[in-house]
Amino acid sequence: MTTVREQPPWREPPAPPAGVDLPPLRIYNSLTRSKTLFVPIKAGEKQVSWYACGPTVYDESHLGHARSFxxxxxxxxILKDYFKFxxxxxxxxxxxxxKVTIILRARQQHLxxxxxxxxxxxxxxxxETATHALNAYLEKNLKLxxxxxPITTLDAEVKKQYANALAGKSMDDAPVGDREAKLKMHIRxxxxxxxxxxxxxxxxxxxxxxxxxxLLPYLDSLHGxxxxxxxxxxxxxxxxFYEGRFMEDMRALNCLDPDTLTRVTEYGPQIVDYIKTIEEHGFAYKTTDGSVYFDVGAxxxxxxxxxxxxxxxRNDKGRQAEGEGSLVQTTSEKKGNSDFALWKASHPGEPSWPSPWxxxxxxxxIECSAMASDVIGPQVDIHSGGIDLAFPHHDNELAQSEAYWSSKNQHEQHQWVNYFLHMGQLSITGSKMSKSLKNYxxxxxxxxxxxxxSRSLRIVFLLGNWRDGIEITESVIKESNAWEDRLDNLFFKVHDLVDRKNSRSKSSSLASDLKTALLKAQKETFDALCDSFNTRQVMLIISDLVGTTNSTDWQTVDRDDIISVAKxxxxxxxxxxxxxxxxxxxxxxxxxxxxxxxxxKPFIYPLSDLRDQLRQKARSTEGITAADLITVTRLERPVVQGISQTYSAISTKFAKDISDLATSESKSLxxxxxxxxxxxxxxxxxxxxIYLEDSLNAAEPAVVRPVTRELLIVREGHEQQRLAKQKAKEDRERHAIEEAEQKAAQGKLSHLQMFRSSEYSEWDADGFPTKDAExxxxxxxRSKKLRKEWERQKKLHEAFLAAQQK
Incomplete structure (x- = not known):
């Protein structure tokens, strides 16, 4: 396998006009395989054109799609809201x-x-049909x-022949990978x-x-x-149908809608004209079957x-074939091995559109080239997609688009795209998440x-590098949850600070360390985002700043500094x-x-303040008195309307219960x-x-906050511990009862009668044996051993008799 890393020609966009202030943003550009300064074509207007390869819609979107989109x-x-492009x-x-993935799937579903x-x-x-279909499926996919x-032993035979794949091992000397994943899919x-x-x-x-x-492939083979x-x-x-499902998923993940959404089926005439222009420029040729190929040699x-x-x-035939499609017949008329299809004559059972060929x-x-060129024009600032699209899809796009926008006699290369961004993939135990593998x-x-x-998944992606692959592991999930929980705690405390009438922090004219930390974080964030959108570094910067803020004594800093951090x-x-x-x-x-x-809020904050006062007094050395409880009658009661009745009822009930204590005869108020x-x-x-989070410092009020996943997990853990202790106690009690019942059952037999059996021939007055059966x-x-048993049974029987008398 070649490891050639030839640096392709790439012309840096011209400098922006004088007076135009652009950020020193450097983006990792797949065209240069390095970080290059970002200067958009319309730098003066700070306008950025971006074409993104969207989905092939024939099935549900999976987490691998989420990673990319x-x-x-x-x-x-970041470009729009941070850098203001x-x-x-x-x-x-x-x-x-x-590639006929959609054609095949749609046709099969129809049949x-x-x-x-x-x-x-x-x-x-x-x-009958399914029996034939199963045999055909086995012959093609599980040849061993x-x-x-017989169908009655088929399952056992499959497990026998493919034991290695099922056990996660390689079927040959090659590393475990997609082949074994596909075998598992076929076995299922x-x-x-x-x-x-x-x-x-x-x-x-x-x-x-x-x-x-x-049935799907079998019916297609018969009637497709x-x-x-x-x-x-x-x-x-x-x-x-699946386009609608995809857009639902993207909105559920909080992805912005595209400004323009294009569909291949709506671009038939434009694509034909596009190919005709490439042909006129001398970079395409027709074959006798009516197909048109791009002429890489020309x-x-x-x-x-x-x-x-x-x-x-370039010479990776497997990826070239994948790019051409599994059902596309290879023509012997191709001039070069690298030539690729611009137009394919349809075969029976495949959709078709009219063309000169x-x-x-x-x-x-060709679809992306024609649509991007139609909407954006001869040059595109950014083109993006998953890393698996780089070759042959994006390389072929580049070639045919530059052939379209140039001419055969123009020897200066036309640069169609200035910056290519390729997103890393999401993997499962080393295999790419894929519809074809059904491992998603x-x-x-x-x-x-x-x-x-939507938030937790986005946090995971933000904690990684956008162009690197990512595998979701336990450690990745823990890091993501910790980051989210840290920010939750800051927001809870700041809301509590802002929404309470009695502020827990003081105003100060002195510059605080918190203000310095915020300025430092803002500067480092700018530098990180200018470094090819280094979101992981920004996430760590935010985490450090929030950690510093959470651990600061808020009584010693200006509340405005705390609020500035939160904002x-x-x-x-x-x-x-x-x-x-x-x-x-x-x-x-x-x-x-x-x-x-x-x-x-109008109910809960006064209620929380009252509770704080009562707890502090009740936990004090002198304790609380009935007179102290009368203060509950001064609890504010806002106007009740709509859903507020729920919170008003809670507030009223607590006030009444406290008032009732004041007139009770409780000895421990x-x-x-x-x-x-x-x-x-x-x-x-x-x-x-809603949760009132009490402080370890009894003098500080409880933080009013929502119940979150973190709290639910903690409470669930406590509940599981409580249930475990309760079960252990019940087990001990049940064991004691069973043991007592067992002893009682054993005690029913009198020690005077326990040895009166055919095993012995003579006994003394106490029923103790003196001679054996002969x-x-x-x-x-032996007599000594039997005497111990007799003494033990005597005690059990006497205890039984005593219990009976009671």
């Missing part, structure tokens, strides 16, 4: 592709739906399984289909659900070519470079199961997209969930008051999502 959204927000963000939707509708009442045809294996598919075929009482809908993965190529609705029905002869992003991958469809790569968790599943929130941190989390739709310039402090409901205070904190307010005297050793 959330990271893209983060960088877009005007960003034109264009993204495409691939709803038909030359399966038709098959189910025709066999919704009969079991005979589905069983003998073809004559076969197991599901086998269950469907061997379950006699299975319902038809369950049968089709469990066997669909073998019969699909009407002009009926595009067969294909767009699937893609329209392109290079005109003083152009190919490939520019990954020159070392044939009824066909666009090549996978969908975004909807992750959010609905509360494995992740700047809020501005940063808003800018990173960690706070829903809040803008970076929002005047609010904190993020969603960091404050109790507004309608609760302080203890009773503290119990009511704990109930208010741990039950009444907790159930409404009439011989018992040996002294």
């Amino acid at each position: 959330v990271t893209t959204d983060i960088i877009r927000r 005007k960003v034109q963000f264009v993204m495409n939707i691939t709803d038909v592709d030359d 399966l739906a038709d098959f189910i509708s025709k066999n919704s009442t009969s079991r005979e045809t589905p069983l 399984v003998p073809s004559d294996t 598919t076969v197991a599901s289909a086998t269950e469907a075929l061997t379950s006699p009482d299975i319902q038809l809908d369950q049968f089709f659900a469990k066997s669909q993965d073998i 070519s019969s699909i009407d190529a002009d009926d595009h609705s067969i294909f767009t029905k699937l893609t329209s 392109f290079e002869s005109a003083n152009n470079k190919y490939p520019r992003l990954e020159p070392w991958s 044939s009824k066909g469809r666009p090549g996978w790569h 968790t969908t975004i909807k599943e992750a959010l609905s199961r509360r494995d992740w929130t 700047w941190v809020t501005e940063m989390v808003n800018m990173f997209g960690l706070n829903g739709n809040a803008s970076a310039a929002s005047a609010s402090i904190g993020w969603s969930g960091s404050s109790i409901p507004e309608e609760a 302080s203890k009773s008051v503290l119990e009511l205070c704990d109930r208010l904190r741990d039950v009444d307010l907790w159930e409404k999502g 009439g011989k005297d018992l040996a002294k050793s």
Whole structure:
């Protein structure tokens, strides 16, 4: 394998006009494989054009997609909200592709739906078809399984032949990777289909659900070519559905909508014209089957470079084939091995559009070139996508776009894209998260199961480098949770500081260390973001500043300095997209969930202040008196309306319970008051999502805060400990009872009768044996042993008799 790292030609954009102040932002550029100074084409207006490769929509989006698109959204927000660029963000939707992933999936789903509708009442045809489909699936994907294996022993045979893959080992000497992951996927598919075929009482809908993965390719092999190529609705029905699902997922992850969204199926005429221009420039040729290929040789002869992003991958036939698509037939008419399809003549069962060359469809790569050029023009500031798209997709885009915007006689290379950004991938135990491997968790599943929130997932990505791969591990999750909890604690305390009438910090004219720390953090953040969007460094800077603020004695610093820190941190989390739709310039402090409901504040803060006073008095040396409790009648009661009745009721109930104590005959008022205070904190307010966090310093008031994941986990842990202790106590008590019952049962037998059996022939007056069954005297050793048993039973029986008398 070659490791050539040829530095491709790249022309630095011209310097901005005089008087234009641009940040010293340097971005890692895949075109130069280095950090280059960012100067947009329209630097004077601070306008940035950005084209992002969007999804191929034929299935649910997974966390791997979240990695790419959330990271893209983060960088877009930094450019827009931090560096104040005007960003034109264009993204495409691939709803038909030359790789025919969508074509195949849509066609298969159409055929399966038709098959189910025709066999919704009969079991005979589905069983017969699924049996043939299973055999075909095994022959193609699990070749080690003998073809004559009975279905009753199929599962055992599969596990035997593919034991290594199932155990996480390599099937050969190569490292464990995608091959083993695919084998596991095929094994799961076969197991599901086998269950469907061997379950006699299975319902038809369950049968089709469990066997669909073998039926899809089999039905397509039989009837795929019969699909009407002009009926595009067969294909767009699937893609329209999943485009909607994708946009739902992106909004759930708080990604901004694109300024412009383009779809391949809406660009047929423009793509044809685009290819015609490339052909006119001498960089494309037609083959006899009606396809059009890009002429890499002619392109290079005109003083152009190919490939520019990954020159070392030029001869990687596997990736070239992947870029062309699994169902695309290789033509012998290609002039060079690196030539790639601009237009493919459609085969039976594939959608088609008219063109001068044939009824066909666009090549996978040409779609982005045509759409980006149409919306943005001859030059693009930023082009982005996942790192897996660099070659051949983006390299082919570059070549054909530069061929389009130049001419054969123009020897100076046209630079179509100035900055290429490639996002790192998300991996699972070393394998790329992939739809084809089915080793993914969908975004909807992750959010609905509360494995992740939009915020927690974004924090994980922010704590990494945007262009590096990331694997979610336990340590990564712990770091993310700790960062979120640290900011939660700051926002809780600042809300409490701002919303309380009695401030817990003092105003001071003296410059504080906190103010210095904030200025330092702001300067370091600017430097980090100018260093190719180094969000991890910024996250650590924010964490350090928040840690310093949380650990500072707020009685000794100016409250405005504390609030200034909280406002700047809020501005940063808003800018990173960690706070829903809040803008970076929002005047609010904190993020969603960091404050109790507004309608609760008029009730809860006076209630918390009263509770603080009562607790301090009850815990004092002199304790609390009935006279002290009368102060509860002075508790403020705001006007009750709507949902506020809930909090008014809690406040009123606590006041009444305290008042009742004042007239009670309780001999321990302080203890009773503290119990009511704990109930208010741990039950009444907790159930409404509010928690009063008592300070270790009894003189400081409790912090009023929402109930968070962190608190729920702590309480759950305490509850589990309590239940464990309770269970241990119950086990001890049950064991004692069982032991007593066992002793009682043993004590029923009289020691006078215990040895009266055929094992002995003579006994003394106490029922103790003196001779064995043959009439011989018992040996002294045996007699001694029996005497101990007799004495023990005597005690048990006497205890039993005594218990009976009671």
